Amino acid sequence: MTKFRDRMSVPALMFVGAVNAIISSLGAPLLPQIAKDLDASISSTQWALTSTIVVAAIASPLVGRMGDGRHRRLVVAACLGSVVIGCVMAALATSLGPLIFGRALQGLGMAIMPLTMAAARDHMPPAQARNVIAGLSVVGAAGVGLGYPITGLVADHGGVAAAYWLGAGVGAVSLLLGLWVISPPNDDRRTMNLDVIGAFIVAVGLVLVLIPLDKAVDWGWTSAPVLAMFASGIGLLAVWTFHELRTRDPLVDLRLLRHRAVLTANLAGLLMGLTMYILMVVIVQFVQLDSFGLGETIFIAGLTLVPMSVLSGVMSFALPRLQSRFSIRAVMSSGAISVALGALMFGLTATALWQVLVCMALVGIGIGTTFAALPGLIVLAVPAEETGSAMGFYQVSRFFGFALGSGLAVTLLRALGDGGEPTLESYKSTALLIVGLGVATALVTWFLPGRPSAAQRDVDARFQVEDGMLASAGLEDGDRPATTSS
Structure with a gap:
């Protein structure tokens, strides 16, 4: 790398990572307007969100493996190029089918975050790489919250197509930057077979x-x-x-479920992902409803998601301090309870915008705490050589939860409504069902993992956070203190 490219590599990687925020923000808040523009039912329109998540769930482990070798730059080009094409298709769509297909292509961009982390790990000094990986994790969380109101503001003034054109422009810049700063690893690595x-x-x-x-x-x-x-x-x-x-090189290694901690992390990640997406879809639709909702704009609907994204990023950084005072089981369970309390508040109130904002703040605190702690649970429990596979499994489980939540949200609203039509009571009843999911997650994270050994308790929490992020990128950290396997 030239000196200039070296200096620009960190902001460039951050910008490439931010494509996740733009892609996510082109989903839930825009759905009610897409349904109106294309004269489609809200349940069918929901596939514009679900298709993106399904593709991301399946593509994440494949993209990580294809990009962890000499073809990394080609994989980056293919993923980010698909984002640009998908956004253009969505912007030009005059019917629901092409829009859903375009959104599905955008799902490949959500799978690229591990490659940005891998590039930092392979080409930067260890201390700088850790800071960059931590920064990328914040971009992926807090950046989503900032993307929602920005794309909502664009959609309010220029229409849904303008929001997708914005996504295409950001994706094109990300593509150029990615090809410029992301290089293949310096060492030769065994290429795993793609499942x-x-x-x-x-x-x-x-x-x-x-x-x-x-x-x-x-x-x-x-x-x-x-x-x-x-x-x-x-x-x-x-x-x-x-x-x-x-199979020799599976998409996810199901044998890892023999570890109670891995089973806990995957089950809790799926439940929390399910909970998060049902609540997110329900709230952004309720905020925009003219009949019994709040009748707000797409911009305001996106703004309600900012507390969730920002606080989830903040809580992930607060995790080491929390774990220095409380056990990892207590941290995870309290996070799930915080999500349940947020849903409970929405189910019992939902009459003013400030109540929705407080609800999403509680959800953000809970999601950030739980999602940040779950990788540490895996890192403490499995041998170092299995950490990458276990984290890949966890990422897929979490995406599956997102997809199921996206698919279930509108179905629950209609099933609990009147004659297949959502009502105010169906929104509140759905929120109360989410309370049950939050409590179930708290019980899983408290009782299922078992008690950690003394050696596991002695591991500094910061290594859990760092290893969780590194392993999600398919990387190994040779500096991690030894842990025992459960």
Whole structure:
């Protein structure tokens, strides 16, 4: 690298990482307006969010493996190029199908964060790499909150298409910067086989589960198409499980579930992701509703998500201090309870904007605390050589929770409403169901992991946070203190 490129590498990586924020902010707040513009039902429009998350969930482990070698720059170009193409397709779409396809392509951009972390780890001094990786994690959390009101403001004044054109422009700049600063690793690494078959099976299985969740209110929960698709989806997921246990380089290593901590982290990550997305979709729609909602603009709806994103980033940095005073089980469980309290407040009030903001602040505190602590739980429990695989598994589980939450949100609103139409009571009832999910997550994180050994308790919390972020990028940290396996 030239000296100028060396100086610019950190801000360039941060900007590339920020593409996650832009992609995420082009989702939930825009859905009600997209439904109006394209004359589509809100349940069908929800696939403009769900498709992005499904692609991100499947692509994340594949992109991480393809990019952890000499083809890293090509993988970056393909992912960020897909974001640009997807945003252009969404901006030009005059019907729902092309828009959903464009949004699906944008999901590849959400899978690129590990490669930015890998580039920092491979080409920067260790101390600088740790700071950059920590900064990237904040960009991925707090940046999302800043992206929501910005894209909402653009959509309010220029329409939904203008928001996607903004995404295309940011994606194009990210593509150029990524090709400039992201280089392949200096060492030769074993190239793992890509589990394309496993990715295909789980993708089809997940979609076959999500479609009946979307259509069950219209077709009937016991109708033949709904039951057939549910059965087919669950059957394919069972086949995928069998395949993953037998293949040499699986998409996710299910054998790691033998560790109670890994089982806890994946179950809690899925539940928390499910909870987060149901609540997020419910609130941004409620804020924009003219009938019994708050009747606010897309900008204001996006603004309500800022406390969640900003506070989740703040709490991730506060984790070492929290763990110096409390056990990791207490930290995770209290985070889940905070999410439940936020949902409870929305379910019992939901009459003023300030109440929604406080609700999302509580959710942000809870999500940031829990999601930041879960990687540490994995790092403490598994041998160093299994950390990368275990963290990859956790990332996929969390994305699966996001996808299920996105698919379930509108279905719950309609199912609990009047004649398939959401009502004020259905919004409040859905929020109260989320309270139950938050409490369930708290119970899982308190009782399932078991008690850590003395050696595990002695590990500094900062190593848990750092190793969690490094391992999510498919990296190993040779400086981590030894831990025992459970």
